[in-house]
Amino acid sequence: MKTKEILKQSIFTDNSICRQILGICSALAVTNLMMNSLVMGLGVIFTTALSSYTISLIRDYTPRSVRMMVQTLIIASYVIIIDIFLKAFFPDISRSLGPYVGLIITNCIVMGRAEAFAQKNKPFDSLIDGVGSGIGYMLVLLVIAFVRELFGFGSLFGFKILGDWWTPWSIMVMASRAFFVLGLLIWYINYRSLPKQA
Amino acid sequence: MEINSFVIFIAAIFTSNILLTNFLGMCSYLSISKDMEASAGLGMAVFFVLTFTSGLNYLAYHYILVPLNLVYLQYIIFIIVIAAFVQLLELVIERFSPVLYYSLGIFLPLITVNCAIFGISLFMIIRNYTFIQSIAFGAGSGLGWLLAILALAGIRGKVREKMLPKGMNNAAISLIITGIMALAFIGFSGVVIIQ
Numbered sequence: 341m342k343t344k345e346i347l348k349q350s351i352f353t354d355n356s357i358c359r360q361i362l363g364i365c366s367a368l369a370v371t372n373l374m375m376n377s378l379v380m381g382l383g384v385i386f387t388t389a390l391s392s393y394t395i396s397l398i399r400d401y402t403p404r405s406v407r408m409m410v411q412t413l414i415i416a417s418y419v420i421i422i423d424i425f426l427k428a429f430f431p432d433i434s435r436s437l438g439p440y441v442g443l444i445i446t447n448c449i450v451m452g453r454a455e456a457f458a459q460k461n462k463p464f465d466s467l468i469d470g471v472g473s474g475i476g477y478m479l480v481l482l483v484i485a486f487v488r489e490l491f492g493f494g495s496l497f498g499f500k501i502l503g504d505w506w507t508p509w510s511i512m513v514m515a516s517r518a519f520f521v522l523g524l525l526i527w528y529i530n531y532r533s534l535p536k537q538a
Numbered sequence: 539m540e541i542n543s544f545v546i547f548i549a550a551i552f553t554s555n556i557l558l559t560n561f562l563g564m565c566s567y568l569s570i571s572k573d574m575e576a577s578a579g580l581g582m583a584v585f586f587v588l589t590f591t592s593g594l595n596y597l598a599y600h601y602i603l604v605p606l607n608l609v610y611l612q613y614i615i616f617i618i619v620i621a622a623f624v625q626l627l628e629l630v631i632e633r634f635s636p637v638l639y640y641s642l643g644i645f646l647p648l649i650t651v652n653c654a655i656f657g658i659s660l661f662m663i664i665r666n667y668t669f670i671q672s673i674a675f676g677a678g679s680g681l682g683w684l685l686a687i688l689a690l691a692g693i694r695g696k697v698r699e700k701m702l703p704k705g706m707n708n709a710a711i712s713l714i715i716t717g718i719m720a721l722a723f724i725g726f727s728g729v730v731i732i733q
Contacts, residue, residue: 362565365653438664446653446657516717519720522713524714526709527703
């Protein structure tokens with residue numbers, strides 16, 4: 341497969357969140373602010389890309405029976421790197437993301453890509469596929485965060501966009517709103533991709 | 539700060555429900571909730587595993603990692619503890635209660651990758667709970683998760699899929715139902731408060 345095809349497939353046609361309903365947990369939890377979503381998205385891109393690459397490199401040497409454990413350990417190592425990096429350079433963001441950085445390990449996207457793609461493909465292709473899945477994940481996160489931060493705080497990336505006349509919808513910041521926004525988004529995407537009926 | 543363990547237990551079920559306010563364990567929640575029986579089985583398994591792993595991870599963290607100064611390895615240790623416990627539990631249940639094994643067995647492997655289990659261990663460390671508090675927190679969260687998945691499975695059983703707008707059947711409608719459930723659970727907030 342060509343690089344471009346792999347990228348296009350993993351970002352759009354097989355988008356992990358919308359098409360395969362994977363990785364929902366963290367997608368909902370960090371999307372109250374754009375900044376958090378961006379950092380989380382970058383973290384997931386880094387993890388999926390490098391863990392897919394590593395898993396693909398050693399795919400011929402890992403016995404099938406222990407492969408889940410090996411994959412988890414590889415993923416966990418990369419997540420620890422991200423966690424330490426964030427704590428050292430962006431302590432504020434690290435605190436507001438809290439345990440959700442660690443939860444990248446159990447993010448089904450990372451594991452899903454490792455199982456579905458990296459097990460059977462060349463290291464470089466797996467790297468590209470990981471990057472693509474990560475970008476697809478980040479795009480969805482940013483869309484949800486855009487809606488929630490704009491209506492919930494009247495700002496984007498912490499900058500005020502809507503003036504003082506705007507009354508923040510505090511419900512947008514609450515947990516339940518995240519479910520609605522993601523539910524409607526998935527509905528819209530499914531609706532668009534339905535085969536057109538004559 | 540000392541909070542009564544019972545308060546933590548109740549709060550973990552209602553006011554800070556692990557699924558409806560912290561969004562943990564969504565993947566299996568969405569995919570299993572079509573079927574009432576399977577939901578009950580998975581919910582029980584989550585409750586069981588959560589209660590034990592929160593205690594085990596507490597011990598591992600405070601008696602192994604902290605003295606050895608290896609706190610940054612917590613993710614790996616937690617995952618290993620959870621995976622090992624689930625394997626062990628599977629063996630024990632198979633040996634002593636075949637009936638329980640057949641109703642619970644297929645869900646146990648799924649649990650290892652359920653983010654709720656792992657997330658609870660992380661929350662427990664961040665919030666500095668004591669041993670008893672951790673177990674109360676784990677058990678409460680497990681019950682809360684069970685409650686949420688049973689509620690969704692019950693509601694989804696009543697939804698007539700054909701009446702929905704096109705493209706809204708599975709995940710989309712489940713998320714919207716969950717949103718409404720989360721709104722309803724806001725009603726509990728203020729009864730007990732933990733953070």
